[in-house]
Amino acid sequence: MIRIVFPLSGNVFPLGYYSTSIRIGNPPKAFNFDVDTGSDLTWVQCDAPCSKCTLPRPLQYKPKANIVPCSDPACSALHWPNKPQCPNPKEQCDYDVEYADQASSLGVLVTDQFPLTLLNGTVLQPRLAFGCGYDQSFPSAHPPPMTAGVLGLGRGKVSILTQLVSTGLTRNVIGHCLSSKGGGFLFFGDNLVPSIGVAWTPLLSTDNHYTTGPAEFLFNGKPTGLKGLKLIFDSGSSYTYFNTKTYQTIVTLIGNDLKGKPLKDAKEDKTLPVCWKAAKPLKSLVEVKNLFKTLTITFTNGKRNVQLQIPPESYLIISKTGNACLGILNGSEIGLQNSNVIGDIFMQGIMMIYDNEKQQLGWVSANCDKLPKS
Structure with a gap:
C-alpha cells in the first residue's frame, strides 16, 4: 500500500480553515481544498459556466466531456439513501449539498485524473468522481470563499478516501495533524500511525x-x-x-x-x-x-x-x-x-x-x- 501525504496551510484563527493543494486533470491543474472529514462529496468551483463563484474564471475547473451519467454507480452512491434523482439513466448526475451553516454547492458529478506523486517520485493517476460546482452560496466562511472547494473525507461511498480504497491504492485510514501555529499535514493510509501511544x-x-x-x-x-x-x-x-x-x-x-x-x-x-x-x-x-x-x-x-x-x-x-x-x-x-x-x-x-x-x-x-x- 502506498503512502500519500499532503502539506496543509491555514489556521483556526483568523483564517478559520485548513486547506491542501491537490492536482486534477491532464495536464494537471492545482486547486486548494478545504479539508473536511465531516462531508463525503469533493467538489470544486467549476467553469460550466459558474454562478456566484468566488474564484476568477481562469482558476476554476473546466469540465471536458467527463460528466457522470445517472446510470453510473458513483451517482447512486452520491444520492444514497435517497431515491434515484434521475428518471433517465443517460441524464447527467446532478448534486446539491448544503452545510450546517447554510453554505451550499450545486453542480454535476464528473470524473478526472488525480495525479499523486509518491515519495519515490512515482506518479499515480487514479480517476475519481467529484463535483463540478457551478452554483455556490457562501453565507458564512464555510466552505471558505478563497478555496476552490471542499475535499470530502467522510465515510460515504463517494468520498475521495473510499474511492482511493476501491482502487486498491491505500488502506481505509486517513489522519491529520493540525498545528496551532498554522499548517500541518494530511495523510492517507496507515503508514504514519504510531505503533504505540495512540x-x-x-x-x-x-x-x-x-x-x-x-x-x-x-x-x-x-x-x-x-x-x-x-x-x-x-x-x-x-x-x-x-x-x-x-x-x-x-x-x-x-x-x-x-x-x-x-x-x-x-x-x-x-x-x-x-x-x-x-x-x-x-x-x-x-x-x-x-x-x-x-x-x-x-x-x-x-x-x-x-x-x-x-x-x-x-x-x-x-x-x-x-x-x-x-x-x-x-x-x-x-x-x-x-x-x-x-x-x-x-x-x-x-x-x-x-x-x-x-x-x-x-x-x-x-x-x-x-x-x-x-
Whole structure:
C-alpha cells in the first residue's frame, strides 16, 4: 500500500480553515481544498459556466466531456439513501449539498485524473468522481470563499478516501495533524500511525460521520454531569459546537472559575460570543492560559477509559483586539440542536487518525509543524 501525504496551510484563527493543494486533470491543474472529514462529496468551483463563484474564471475547473451519467454507480452512491434523482439513466448526475451553516454547492458529478506523486517520485493517476460546482452560496466562511472547494473525507461511498480504497491504492485510514501555529499535514493510509501511544475509541458504525461515544466531560479533572454524549469529529468546522445544555454548562464552569481572576467580560468584542479582556491587550495565549483549566473528554471502552485532553490553548483564541475568546459555540444557533461537533480548535497539536478498517478513532500528541520524513 502506498503512502500519500499532503502539506496543509491555514489556521483556526483568523483564517478559520485548513486547506491542501491537490492536482486534477491532464495536464494537471492545482486547486486548494478545504479539508473536511465531516462531508463525503469533493467538489470544486467549476467553469460550466459558474454562478456566484468566488474564484476568477481562469482558476476554476473546466469540465471536458467527463460528466457522470445517472446510470453510473458513483451517482447512486452520491444520492444514497435517497431515491434515484434521475428518471433517465443517460441524464447527467446532478448534486446539491448544503452545510450546517447554510453554505451550499450545486453542480454535476464528473470524473478526472488525480495525479499523486509518491515519495519515490512515482506518479499515480487514479480517476475519481467529484463535483463540478457551478452554483455556490457562501453565507458564512464555510466552505471558505478563497478555496476552490471542499475535499470530502467522510465515510460515504463517494468520498475521495473510499474511492482511493476501491482502487486498491491505500488502506481505509486517513489522519491529520493540525498545528496551532498554522499548517500541518494530511495523510492517507496507515503508514504514519504510531505503533504505540495512540488512544483509541470505537466509531459508531451506523453513523456516516466520524461519530464516537458515549463520552463524559471533566473540567479541571472533576465531573461536570455531562455524560452519554455522542461526538462528531469534523475537520471542516473551525470551532467546536455543543448542544445548548452542554454549551451552557461549560460556559458557566469556565466563567465561575474565572471569578476573582484578572479577566473581565469583553462584551464589546464580537469576534466570538464569549470573550474576556485583561488589563492590557493580550499578544498570545501564553499570557493567560494558566488562568484557565483543562477540559477532558473521557470515553469508556469496556472496562478501560481513554481521555482526550483539551488544554486552554486548544479552546481559546486571541482576537484581533487582544482578548481571549472561547472557541466553543452553541450549535443550536446554527441548526445543530442535538449534535456535538468537535472542530479544528480541539484537534490542534495532535495526530487524529480515522481508521475505517477497524472502526475506530485515535489520537496522539504530535509535532504537527514538520512533515513526516520518508
